[in-house]
Amino acid sequence: MILTVTLNTALDITYRVPQLRPHTTHRVTEVTERPGGKGLNVARVLAALGHDTVVTGFAGGVTGTVLRELLTGLAGPGDGQGTPRGEITDALVPIAGTTRRTIGVVDSATGDTTQLNEPGPLVTSPEWSAFLTTYTRLLSGASAVALCGSLPPGVPVGTYAQLVREAHAAGVPTLLDTSGEPLRRGIAARPHMVKPNADELAGLTGSTDPLRAARDARRRGARAVAASLGADGMLVVTSQGSWHAAPPRRLAGNPTGAGDAAVAGLLSGLVEEVPWPDRLARAVALSAAAVRAPAAGEFDRAAYDELLGRVEVTERPAAA
Amino acid sequence: MILTVTLNTALDITYRVPQLRPHTTHRVTEVTERPGGKGLNVARVLAALGHDTVVTGFAGGVTGTVLRELLTGLAGPGDGQGTPRGEITDALVPIAGTTRRTIGVVDSATGDTTQLNEPGPLVTSPEWSAFLTTYTRLLSGASAVALCGSLPPGVPVGTYAQLVREAHAAGVPTLLDTSGEPLRRGIAARPHMVKPNADELAGLTGSTDPLRAARDARRRGARAVAASLGADGMLVVTSQGSWHAAPPRRLAGNPTGAGDAAVAGLLSGLVEEVPWPDRLARAVALSAAAVRAPAAGEFDRAAYDELLGRVEVTERPAAA
Numbered sequence: 001m002i003l004t005v006t007l008n009t010a011l012d013i014t015y016r017v018p019q020l021r022p023h024t025t026h027r028v029t030e031v032t033e034r035p036g037g038k039g040l041n042v043a044r045v046l047a048a049l050g051h052d053t054v055v056t057g058f059a060g061g062v063t064g065t066v067l068r069e070l071l072t073g074l075a076g077p078g079d080g081q082g083t084p085r086g087e088i089t090d091a092l093v094p095i096a097g098t099t100r101r102t103i104g105v106v107d108s109a110t111g112d113t114t115q116l117n118e119p120g121p122l123v124t125s126p127e128w129s130a131f132l133t134t135y136t137r138l139l140s141g142a143s144a145v146a147l148c149g150s151l152p153p154g155v156p157v158g159t160y161a162q163l164v165r166e167a168h169a170a171g172v173p174t175l176l177d178t179s180g181e182p183l184r185r186g187i188a189a190r191p192h193m194v195k196p197n198a199d200e201l202a203g204l205t206g207s208t209d210p211l212r213a214a215r216d217a218r219r220r221g222a223r224a225v226a227a228s229l230g231a232d233g234m235l236v237v238t239s240q241g242s243w244h245a246a247p248p249r250r251l252a253g254n255p256t257g258a259g260d261a262a263v264a265g266l267l268s269g270l271v272e273e274v275p276w277p278d279r280l281a282r283a284v285a286l287s288a289a290a291v292r293a294p295a296a297g298e299f300d301r302a303a304y305d306e307l308l309g310r311v312e313v314t315e316r317p318a319a320a
Numbered sequence: 321m322i323l324t325v326t327l328n329t330a331l332d333i334t335y336r337v338p339q340l341r342p343h344t345t346h347r348v349t350e351v352t353e354r355p356g357g358k359g360l361n362v363a364r365v366l367a368a369l370g371h372d373t374v375v376t377g378f379a380g381g382v383t384g385t386v387l388r389e390l391l392t393g394l395a396g397p398g399d400g401q402g403t404p405r406g407e408i409t410d411a412l413v414p415i416a417g418t419t420r421r422t423i424g425v426v427d428s429a430t431g432d433t434t435q436l437n438e439p440g441p442l443v444t445s446p447e448w449s450a451f452l453t454t455y456t457r458l459l460s461g462a463s464a465v466a467l468c469g470s471l472p473p474g475v476p477v478g479t480y481a482q483l484v485r486e487a488h489a490a491g492v493p494t495l496l497d498t499s500g501e502p503l504r505r506g507i508a509a510r511p512h513m514v515k516p517n518a519d520e521l522a523g524l525t526g527s528t529d530p531l532r533a534a535r536d537a538r539r540r541g542a543r544a545v546a547a548s549l550g551a552d553g554m555l556v557v558t559s560q561g562s563w564h565a566a567p568p569r570r571l572a573g574n575p576t577g578a579g580d581a582a583v584a585g586l587l588s589g590l591v592e593e594v595p596w597p598d599r600l601a602r603a604v605a606l607s608a609a610a611v612r613a614p615a616a617g618e619f620d621r622a623a624y625d626e627l628l629g630r631v632e633v634t635e636r637p638a639a640a
Contacts, residue, residue: 015423015436015438017436020342020434021434022340022342022427022432022434023427023430023432023433023434024434024435025435025437026434026435026436026437027437027439028436028437028438028439029439031438031439062382062385062386065382066382103335103423103436105436107342107343110343112342112343113343114340114341114342114343114344114346115344115345115346116335116337116346116348116423116425117345117346117347117348118335118348118351119347119348119349119351
């Protein structure tokens with residue numbers, strides 16, 4: 001199975017309003033709730049690709065309960081489209097605090113989203129110890145681990161470095177998808193892959209040239225760097241070479257969750273031992289197909305199937 | 321005790337953000353949750369004035385559970401400021417649906433609030449019957465009843481007329497605070513008081529002149545009409561005369577809940593048999609003091625004490 005870690009899970013709530021007008025009152029016309037946080041989205045895409053996944057991290061309070069109930073509802077059988085769906089197993093660690101909510105307010109007039117993210121709950125020291133025990137146990141059965149998203153209050157900033165080292169000790173490859181100081185510290189522990197976007201990469205390295213910045217990130221410790229470039233696709237810099245891949249056309253839709261779909265593509269390619277150019281094509285096609293789906297953690301299967309063979313992958317020169 | 325009815329209760333959530341910018345992502349810096357819905361706010365103000373209150377209406381789902389827990393937390397002893405606090409008793413009727421949330425996004429830069437109100441849960445026919453049984457039972461111990469707010473889906477539009485008639489049969493005076501068709505239908509059942517604002521009154525009568533519109537509303541059935549005029553105070557038209565009251569000055573703050581504080585002032589004055597001019601002064605002082613408090617259902621006690629003797633009440637001419 002593939003393990004995904006989401007330390008700052010969220011109950012993702014989407015509100016649809018006719019038009020968002022600040023400082024007025026709105027009747028919400030549609031409310032949807034989904035289990036959220038990057039690692040949970042990654043797990044949903046992996047399950048749709050046929051991979052059994054285990055999700056861990058923290059959940060607590062009434063929102064944590066709702067999140068876990070929704071997660072159980074997702075772990076159903078096949079999707080009726082030929083691909084046997086993987087299982088999603090809930091191994092979230094309970095906490096006394098309350099899982100945060102995120103509210104996405106979708107403006108029906110424009111399709112634009114205004115996002116309101118609550119701060120995460122405080123994680124206590126005993127809760128953190130309980131998580132580490134669970135994580136170490138789960139690593140023994142994992143073929144790969146994704147470490148995803150921001151850190152809630154109370155979790156040390158060097159956490160991802162520690163989790164990468166634990167995975168190394170267990171012989172499990174790691175993909176780290178975070179930003180800021182947790183990314184900087186985590187990269188130094190030599191994860192197998194990092195997946196920053198161009199902004200996160202620039203924040204890490206100071207360079208706004210993605211190829212240069214990705215090479216710099218490798219020098220800082222990441223064995224492979226997959227930089228997501230939005231509508232321009234993705235660039236990977238690895239020990240075996242560098243490639244760029246772009247979707248055949250820009251797709252309109254909701255970019256939330258596109259990065260998580262890319263992570264699922266990279267991880268599934270890793271455990272299936274797919275060569276880097278094909279792994280990259282899969283990540284880019286999934287990312288583009290996720291833009292066509294209404295919510296993070298979902299993708300448009302038909303768009304994915306159609307795009308997969310049409311993603312253009314080009315090799316980039318080795319570092320100077 | 322005073323009974324307040326809130327058919328469309330809500331878990332009121334307040335988010336503070338540095339500045340609300342549509343179509344961007346915000347980190348919420350402060351989250352507060354309160355039991356909400358007009359009748360619950362009225363009950364909180366009544367309790368602070370020393371009146372025992374019973375709240376009924378509907379609550380369900382996880383948000384309903386949180387709302388009831390918060391309500392229990394409010395029913396504490398005195399406020400330490402000399403006034404013995406009244407008890408708040410929870411007589412909400414459980415439903416299978418989930419109590420709605422309302423989100424108020426407060427812009428720290430300007431203090432302005434953007435409101436997002438979820439639709440209410442569907443109330444089934446057996447749930448509605450259970451409510452009517454509870455309501456009739458509670459009326460037997462009530463000195464007055466407030467019927468407050470909008471109707472959730474599944475509740476008939478003529479509901480307030482029915483609840484007013486039941487109260488008449490039990491000999492309990494009624495105050496109706498709603499809008500639109502529920503107000504129009506409810507007024508025809510001859511409630512003791514209605515408390516529309518100027519817009520609601522204009523919607524009901526077609527007249528934008530508050531005095532003329534209030535007289536019209538009396539002809540439609542309301543025995544007394546208390547029209548809230550925002551910063552301009554309040555106008556009442558009764559069988560004993562008409563009066564206008566205005567606060568001595570405009571107070572800056574949050575107008576949410578000012579109308580509910582006014583309802584509490586009118587109701588407490590009714591059960592204490594305070595003459596109309598003093599009852600009106602109390603409603604206006606409470607309403608102004610509510611503007612100074614951070615949340616609906618609260619008021620600034622010092623501001624109330626100071627304003628009460630300084631509200632100017634003037635008699636208005638009898639109807640032509």
